[in-house]
Amino acid sequence: MTSLDIQASKTHAEGLFRRKRLFAFGVPAVILVYFAYIFFAFDVPGLVQRANMDNARTLTSDIWSHKVHVTRDNRNGEISYAVEGERKGEYPEGKRPAWVSGADVITVDLGGDTIVRFLPDNRTEIDVPGFGSVEAQAEGRTVTTNLPSDLPDWINASDRRVAIATPEGRITLTGSKTEVFNYFAGWELFWFTFDSPYHGMGFGQIVFGEQIDPERRNIIGAMSDFWHNKMWRHKDIAWALGETILMAFLGTMGAAMIALPLAFLAAKRFAPVMLLRTATRRLFDFVRGVDALIWTVVLARAFGPGPMTGALAILITDTGTFGKTFSEALENVDDKQIEGVTSTGAKPLQRYRFGVIPQVMPVLLAQVLYFLESNTRSATIIGAITGGGIGLMLTQAIQTQKDWEEVAYYIILIILMVMVMDWLSGWLRGKLIGTKDG
Amino acid sequence: MLSINGLTKRFGDKIAVDTANIQINEPAMIGIIGRSGAGKSTLLRMLNRLSDASDGEILFKNEDVTAMRGAARRQWQSRCAMIFQQFNLVPRMDVVSNVLHGTLNRRSTLATMFNLYPRSDIHKAIDILDRLGIAEQAPKRAEALSGGQQQRVAIARALMQDPAIILADEPIASLDPMNAQVVMQSLRDIHEEDGRMVIANLHTLDTARRYCDRVIGMRDGRIVFDGTPAQLTTGVARDIYGAGSDFSEAATSTEIETLDRTDAPKVEAVA
Amino acid sequence: MLSINGLTKRFGDKIAVDTANIQINEPAMIGIIGRSGAGKSTLLRMLNRLSDASDGEILFKNEDVTAMRGAARRQWQSRCAMIFQQFNLVPRMDVVSNVLHGTLNRRSTLATMFNLYPRSDIHKAIDILDRLGIAEQAPKRAEALSGGQQQRVAIARALMQDPAIILADEPIASLDPMNAQVVMQSLRDIHEEDGRMVIANLHTLDTARRYCDRVIGMRDGRIVFDGTPAQLTTGVARDIYGAGSDFSEAATSTEIETLDRTDAPKVEAVA
Amino acid sequence: MTATDTTGRAATPGLGDIRESYLAQVGRRRLYSGLALLLFVVLMVSGFNIADDRNAGGFWEGLHQIGDYPSEVLAEAWGKRRDLPSLIAKFFPALVETINIAAVSTIIGAVGGLILSLLGTRGLAKWPRLIPLFRRFSDTLRAIPEIVIALVLIFILGGGPVPAMIAIALHTAGALAKMFSEVAENADLKPVEGLASTGATWTQRMLLGVLPQVAPNYVSYTLLRFEINIRASAILGFVGAGGLGYELRNAMAWGPGRFDEAAAIFVLLFGTIVFFDQISSRYRNRLTEGQAQ
Amino acid sequence: QDAKITEFRIGILGGENAQDRMNNYACMQNYTTEALGVETKLFAPADYNGVIQGLLGGTIDMAWLGASSYAATYLQDPEAIEPVLVKQNLDGSIGYHSIGFARVDSGIEALKDVEGKVFGFGDPNSTSGYLIPSIEIPKATGATMESGDYFGEVKFTGGHEQTIIAVANGDIDAGVTWADAQGEWEDGYNSGALRRAVDAGLVDMNDLQQIWMSNVIPEGPVVLRADLPADVKATMTELVDTLYERDAECAYGVAAGDTLGFVPVTHKTYESIVAARQSVIGN
Numbered sequence A: 001m002t003s004l005d006i007q008a009s010k011t012h013a014e015g016l017f018r019r020k021r022l023f024a025f026g027v028p029a030v031i032l033v034y035f036a037y038i039f040f041a042f043d044v045p046g047l048v049q050r051a052n053m054d055n056a057r058t059l060t061s062d063i064w065s066h067k068v069h070v071t072r073d074n075r076n077g078e079i080s081y082a083v084e085g086e087r088k089g090e091y092p093e094g095k096r097p098a099w100v101s102g103a104d105v106i107t108v109d110l111g112g113d114t115i116v117r118f119l120p121d122n123r124t125e126i127d128v129p130g131f132g133s134v135e136a137q138a139e140g141r142t143v144t145t146n147l148p149s150d151l152p153d154w155i156n157a158s159d160r161r162v163a164i165a166t167p168e169g170r171i172t173l174t175g176s177k178t179e180v181f182n183y184f185a186g187w188e189l190f191w192f193t194f195d196s197p198y199h200g201m202g203f204g205q206i207v208f209g210e211q212i213d214p215e216r217r218n219i220i221g222a223m224s225d226f227w228h229n230k231m232w233r234h235k236d237i238a239w240a241l242g243e244t245i246l247m248a249f250l251g252t253m254g255a256a257m258i259a260l261p262l263a264f265l266a267a268k269r270f271a272p273v274m275l276l277r278t279a280t281r282r283l284f285d286f287v288r289g290v291d292a293l294i295w296t297v298v299l300a301r302a303f304g305p306g307p308m309t310g311a312l313a314i315l316i317t318d319t320g321t322f323g324k325t326f327s328e329a330l331e332n333v334d335d336k337q338i339e340g341v342t343s344t345g346a347k348p349l350q351r352y353r354f355g356v357i358p359q360v361m362p363v364l365l366a367q368v369l370y371f372l373e374s375n376t377r378s379a380t381i382i383g384a385i386t387g388g389g390i391g392l393m394l395t396q397a398i399q400t401q402k403d404w405e406e407v408a409y410y411i412i413l414i415i416l417m418v419m420v421m422d423w424l425s426g427w428l429r430g431k432l433i434g435t436k437d438g
Numbered sequence B, C: 001m002l003s004i005n006g007l008t009k010r011f012g013d014k015i016a017v018d019t020a021n022i023q024i025n026e027p028a029m030i031g032i033i034g035r036s037g038a039g040k041s042t043l044l045r046m047l048n049r050l051s052d053a054s055d056g057e058i059l060f061k062n063e064d065v066t067a068m069r070g071a072a073r074r075q076w077q078s079r080c081a082m083i084f085q086q087f088n089l090v091p092r093m094d095v096v097s098n099v100l101h102g103t104l105n106r107r108s109t110l111a112t113m114f115n116l117y118p119r120s121d122i123h124k125a126i127d128i129l130d131r132l133g134i135a136e137q138a139p140k141r142a143e144a145l146s147g148g149q150q151q152r153v154a155i156a157r158a159l160m161q162d163p164a165i166i167l168a169d170e171p172i173a174s175l176d177p178m179n180a181q182v183v184m185q186s187l188r189d190i191h192e193e194d195g196r197m198v199i200a201n202l203h204t205l206d207t208a209r210r211y212c213d214r215v216i217g218m219r220d221g222r223i224v225f226d227g228t229p230a231q232l233t234t235g236v237a238r239d240i241y242g243a244g245s246d247f248s249e250a251a252t253s254t255e256i257e258t259l260d261r262t263d264a265p266k267v268e269a270v271a
Numbered sequence D: 001m002t003a004t005d006t007t008g009r010a011a012t013p014g015l016g017d018i019r020e021s022y023l024a025q026v027g028r029r030r031l032y033s034g035l036a037l038l039l040f041v042v043l044m045v046s047g048f049n050i051a052d053d054r055n056a057g058g059f060w061e062g063l064h065q066i067g068d069y070p071s072e073v074l075a076e077a078w079g080k081r082r083d084l085p086s087l088i089a090k091f092f093p094a095l096v097e098t099i100n101i102a103a104v105s106t107i108i109g110a111v112g113g114l115i116l117s118l119l120g121t122r123g124l125a126k127w128p129r130l131i132p133l134f135r136r137f138s139d140t141l142r143a144i145p146e147i148v149i150a151l152v153l154i155f156i157l158g159g160g161p162v163p164a165m166i167a168i169a170l171h172t173a174g175a176l177a178k179m180f181s182e183v184a185e186n187a188d189l190k191p192v193e194g195l196a197s198t199g200a201t202w203t204q205r206m207l208l209g210v211l212p213q214v215a216p217n218y219v220s221y222t223l224l225r226f227e228i229n230i231r232a233s234a235i236l237g238f239v240g241a242g243g244l245g246y247e248l249r250n251a252m253a254w255g256p257g258r259f260d261e262a263a264a265i266f267v268l269l270f271g272t273i274v275f276f277d278q279i280s281s282r283y284r285n286r287l288t289e290g291q292a293q
Numbered sequence E: 001q002d003a004k005i006t007e008f009r010i011g012i013l014g015g016e017n018a019q020d021r022m023n024n025y026a027c028m029q030n031y032t033t034e035a036l037g038v039e040t041k042l043f044a045p046a047d048y049n050g051v052i053q054g055l056l057g058g059t060i061d062m063a064w065l066g067a068s069s070y071a072a073t074y075l076q077d078p079e080a081i082e083p084v085l086v087k088q089n090l091d092g093s094i095g096y097h098s099i100g101f102a103r104v105d106s107g108i109e110a111l112k113d114v115e116g117k118v119f120g121f122g123d124p125n126s127t128s129g130y131l132i133p134s135i136e137i138p139k140a141t142g143a144t145m146e147s148g149d150y151f152g153e154v155k156f157t158g159g160h161e162q163t164i165i166a167v168a169n170g171d172i173d174a175g176v177t178w179a180d181a182q183g184e185w186e187d188g189y190n191s192g193a194l195r196r197a198v199d200a201g202l203v204d205m206n207d208l209q210q211i212w213m214s215n216v217i218p219e220g221p222v223v224l225r226a227d228l229p230a231d232v233k234a235t236m237t238e239l240v241d242t243l244y245e246r247d248a249e250c251a252y253g254v255a256a257g258d259t260l261g262f263v264p265v266t267h268k269t270y271e272s273i274v275a276a277r278q279s280v281i282g283n
């Protein structure tokens, strides 16, 4: 190569690298500019300000712990004990937690020497180690206390409301009620609620111990009480999970069964009539494009809320998706096998059965099984709209923003459900495609 | 018996088979030779009615095959089995099922949809496989077999049809010499033992010479030779293949003996 | 200069390289021969530190190469270029970029991400390609090149590293005889002109004899011969290859001259 | 040499045995496929019945009403068709927000998925021992439906597009990591080794050795994901994050009187989905074809 | 038309935790099964529209609607449902109010303080959470409810409960929900969404203050699907009518707070609301 050529080569290469550099800088730069636009379009700075870290804390602590409320109604002096302050979590008449004592003066021992005493006349006395004793009285709509004017940041007081947060628990006082929250790790009442005779019993006691409820054998009674737990509603949740999986299963399989014959109509080599083919394809595009979301809303009118509506929404959308992929698979079938079967004088249906189905079956099965798993997730979301399954329970539990332990429970169940479906579809895929003869 | 009169096939402007006339009066074993694109496959596909003729007629025992439609056509196909270069089996199904496909025309659609065949057919299929020396492959998937074995499965499928005619479109083109020999011998045996007519497209001269009673040569869609192997001189072959004087038969050969004459190692045939 | 002491590599029970001892005191051109599985590749990969030694040490100018970790190891790799049988280029990238990969160790990751190679490096890359006779291929994708050209790109990448040692693992095994000659000659030229040490695994005796100053023979992981090409008699070769008396050098040859002695057509080398 | 037939036959075990064992095999297979079919039919039928039973309205009673709602919407929208363009203009910003959510989360998710896939692929991973860790991590990300993360984040961050964006991005990262690593597993390692031999760092090896190989597939999967994410983003709007889904829910919920709005939003959403569906499938075809050449 | 029914389906309006809603209606479900002798199912769709669609499509037999939801159903199909009963407050009235409220620490004391800020409605089909305030507030402010006109932004939170939480969390500056406006603010009044939120431990009313109150709104009717057999209608009307006498605790749950039970009502009561809804559509 002459030195002139080399020079040309070098210039050329420099140009090449300039272009590559432009590309290498250009793409990230475009993305960066886009992100900058998004940063302001989505109001991220405002969001950072509004972000409520207290909520985050509540959420994380709620997930693994529960609180027991001790509440005095300041108008009638009645004291109630309830897990999470809910009606369903109320201690039965005449029972109360072990850390509450006294009759006229009710003493609540929060632990770590933090003690709250409910005194007569709506008076309350709180011993906080290292701070001293706080005295408060509720009168009408106001609360008076002996608190000094400069307060530590864990006390928040006005004449209408006093809130004290100690490491052991929280106390809030208002004119109408005085509440003490005592925190404990774990999910309380997960197995049995207070009204079950099995509450507080160990596993061994129930399985091997003496009969607890004279009416029922221990295991049967315990299972039934667990199943009907009012607080955690295991039965409803099991049904909800079942409904969600059912939606995914019916929707996916139904769609596959409808899409298979239709796909023949959309595949060039099996549907010589162009008009029919195009019509079928547009139909597929349409049902896919409308999206499960809108189908859900449309179908809810005809079928009402429930899993059938969700299943049908999935079915309709996926008929479009399957129709498209199936017909693509059908377009690509190998002619040789069909021809071989045809040459024996086979009838048209037999040709499809032996010439086509064995070829496309692995592709179709793989596709269907993959969708079975992904539709389990879709069914969760669709349930939230159409009113069925674990999706609705989850969204509503989150929207009411209090029972985060339930939310966590649902989330864990959903993840497990999806993972099990994932595993199941993988297993079936291996079994069916690995061994099945057309 | 089989009479092909003025059979023509046009693809657009292209004439793939040009007024072919063949008369076959007894169940012979016939080889059709010619170079690639000569129209051999097209001819056979018209015979089996896999494709329609543009012109001319095929008469079998005075029945007009070209005119058959629907069930009659399928009925004809079942009497006129076809064997393909690429075997054209259903690879994911087991060997016996593939052989049983030969009975599809006789059985009701519904029963076959569920793979339900009479036990006697299954026995017969295995007998045929045994005759072809691959009975022990019966339960395997077709795709698990070697090329030669697959072609024998295809022959078994053809036999299962109990056909009057067996068409074979370059049955040994995808096979190594050893398997080629086994397959050609099977066809010859079928012809001799069952007295079935066999028409085979072949692309090597020596195979045609060795196994066929009669050889037909095609060139550019026309039949340019029709005679006994003995009449097939090198000169005639040059005509058929349109080759110059550098044409050597060995170049088109796939026979083991031909190879043995060179220095390649000797191969033992194992079924 | 390079001193390999008791170098051993075990894969489970299998000993791929068994206490190899090699002393190299000057930048020589060394060929390693031995049959498949003898441990040649494993030895070279340990030298480049692509894989770790199980035992023993490699000293280069009294530095312990085997002990290097992280950046030091990569630094060593940049001084000890490697050429592979399958070229191991990035096929979808252009030739210049592939050559510039030789400078990766010197450049920051970020800079390479944005293709920020200094202009001088780009010029140098093209000079190297020119030296190897493939400058006009510079803008093409590597995958668009022929095998011989790709191997020369790989050599260019190695040169771009400005290495003290060039390792070549069967650099011509995937090439046709003509390209093999070009590539071996390039390596020889680099050795002679730049004074770089070249260690090449070769599987043909005559190549080793023709291009190398020193030949090392390996068998079953052990070094069984170390000497000049002249000392490499047919008897020694039989030992190395563990062959019987039917061993013929021609059988392992890829040289054009060797082939020319048979009836293969003569090929002109075009740079 | 013509004796193949006889040699073949000599090797044959008793023909009766073959028949028996084949018939037994067929019987077994029929039994299994019969059972599988039966199980499937039972599942489908009982599943249908359970779903029908737990639904407020029955399948058969509802079937004839299927057109009621759409026809009401269409009738009203048709009546007010003149407003349609202005309504489309009105809701266009919401559409842009929906698309933005999908686009940002796809980009972020793709980068996350890329890193996770490289770290979780045998032969490429920087820390081979941690492969199971990264794999389980992406499995978990993939298993969580977007709605879960979105709603939790709305609680902390308040409403708006960001929670939806983060939720979709996380799910996308998990989903793409799986698809990406399937591609990366089949990547040719020779270029990587070639780069390693020059002393390149892990990042350089991945960037220069792996990415060029897998890029077409990665881009194609990312496009597919973008299309899916537009749907996801619309759905999240429906349950609480902003964008077109939120507008659609309000319009649909109010019912007659705003069905023209619902129709306009529907047109936007449908048009967008079909548009990006077509674009992505066209590009994907091109990318994968380009690779085959 | 007088065919036997095989099951009875009760819809529960959205806007509250599905589980809580189911819990509150569990007693009602038992009574219904007892009274009708057929299986009773509860459905709690995510929003008001779910129940409206159910009634229109004939997939829900009974529901306690809001006045606006009733109007929505009536306007789409006047033949679909019949109002039968309405809830009576402790003072015997059958009205309630839309309450505008904000956080105490937000400094918002009246509607004028919300100018330029974020204002939240509940469900588009809610009377107190949307219809009435969307008519009355513009009269007070003299501007429309379009985002940016008077309020900086106007949002739909999705339901009463979500509005309360959104205000308490500061996601929106002010919102509207419903209450009977009887009893103490600190309790969340005697009945209504605020009371339920307090009972559920969601908010502390001391953190919130009232900034606006609508004129009285007629309480929504309990409706029955018009196609139901006459005896079923009679049985169910009787059942709900006497629920308070039968089981006050159950009535508390079903009626969202303290109540005197249910009294008969006809379509006439809701003509003004139907007109109001029509006027909003006209806009």
Ligand SMILES: Nc1ncnc2c1ncn2[C@@H]1O[C@H](COP(=O)(O)OP(=O)(O)OP(=O)(O)O)[C@@H](O)[C@H]1O
Pocket (backbone or CB within 6 Å): B011, B014, B015, B016, B034, B035, B036, B037, B038, B039, B040, B041, B042, B043, B203
């Ligand atoms: N379906 C078709 N459409 C158009 N032309 C065709 C078609 N099938 C065959 N032809 C043409 O007809 C001619 C004869 O083809 P045919 O396959 O019969 O040749 P052949 O003798 O079997 O050759 P080969 O040895 O390659 O199989 C060829 O030129 C071919 O291109």
Ligand SMILES: Nc1ncnc2c1ncn2[C@@H]1O[C@H](COP(=O)(O)OP(=O)(O)OP(=O)(O)O)[C@@H](O)[C@H]1O
Pocket (backbone or CB within 6 Å): C011, C014, C015, C016, C034, C035, C036, C037, C038, C039, C040, C041, C042, C043, C203
């Ligand atoms: N990664 C590995 N794992 C296990 N065994 C290996 C590995 N790499 C090489 N070996 C074994 O080590 C021995 C030496 O292999 P090596 O590749 O070094 O031989 P070679 O002389 O280069 O042979 P070739 O000419 O085939 O390249 C062989 O027996 C091989 O099977």
Ligand SMILES: [Mg+2]
Pocket (backbone or CB within 6 Å): B040, B041, B042, B169, B170
């Ligand atoms: Mg042919």
Ligand SMILES: [Mg+2]
Pocket (backbone or CB within 6 Å): C040, C041, C042, C169, C170
């Ligand atoms: Mg090697």
Ligand SMILES: O=P([O-])([O-])[O-]
Pocket (backbone or CB within 6 Å): E065, E066, E067, E068, E069, E125, E126, E127, E128, E129, E178, E220
């Ligand atoms: O319709 P309401 O939400 O006011 O009951």
